[in-house]
Amino acid sequence: xxxQASGGGLVQSGGSLRLSCAASGRTFSSGVMGWFRQxxxxxREFVAGLRWGGxxxxxxxxxxxxxxxxxxxxxxxxxxxxxxxxxxxxxVYYCAADPNWRQIYTTPNRYDYWGQGTQVTVSS
Numbered sequence: 001x002x003x004q005a006s007g008g009g010l011v012q013s014g015g016s017l018r019l020s021c022a023a024s025g026r027t028f029s030s031g032v033m034g035w036f037r038q039x040x041x042x043x044r045e046f047v048a049g050l051r052w053g054g055x056x057x058x059x060x061x062x063x064x065x066x067x068x069x070x071x072x073x074x075x076x077x078x079x080x081x082x083x084x085x086x087x088x089x090x091x092v093y094y095c096a097a098d099p100n101w102r103q104i105y106t107t108p109n110r111y112d113y114w115g116q117g118t119q120v121t122v123s124s
Contacts, residue, residue: 001113003021003022003095003096003113003116004022004116005093005095005118006019007019008118008121009119009121011085011120011121012123013122013123014084014085016081016083016084016085017082017085018079018082019082019120020077021035021077021078021115023077023078024076028053028097029052029053031097031098031099032051032102032105033052033071033095034048035048035078035094035095036094037089037094038091038094039088039090039091039092046106047060048063048067048080049104050069050070051102054102056104057069057104060106066083067081067082067083068080069081080093086122087124088122090122091120092117093117093118093119094115094116094117095115096108096115098110098112100112
């Protein structure tokens with residue numbers, strides 16, 4: 001499975017961006033996919049996740065009400081709509097996937113497949 005993340009950029013505080021994560025190669029009909037982020041000098045942290053081929057979405061508390069995760073099965077693509085962005089949202093955002101799980105795990109080591117990351121910078 002190859003994951004390609006895109007959509008990052010520079011935006012002012014309060015602005016919006018939509019990230020995309022396109023899956024290719026050995027695609028799967030079930031499992032979980034998620035978004036993580038890593039700021040300078042920080043650990044990679046969970047942002048949002050969903051069950052692929054099932055029902056279930058989970059958000060980190062710090063993005064609830066601002067970010068929305070979604071998927072398009074026809075395009076094998078996951079999205080992260082980010083609204084009301086804050087400077088503290090500045091980070092490299094990664095998408096991740098694993099076909100084996102039904103539970104949305106928040107720890108990076110649960111995911112076998114990773115995209116290359118896309119930089120999101122929010123200016124104040």
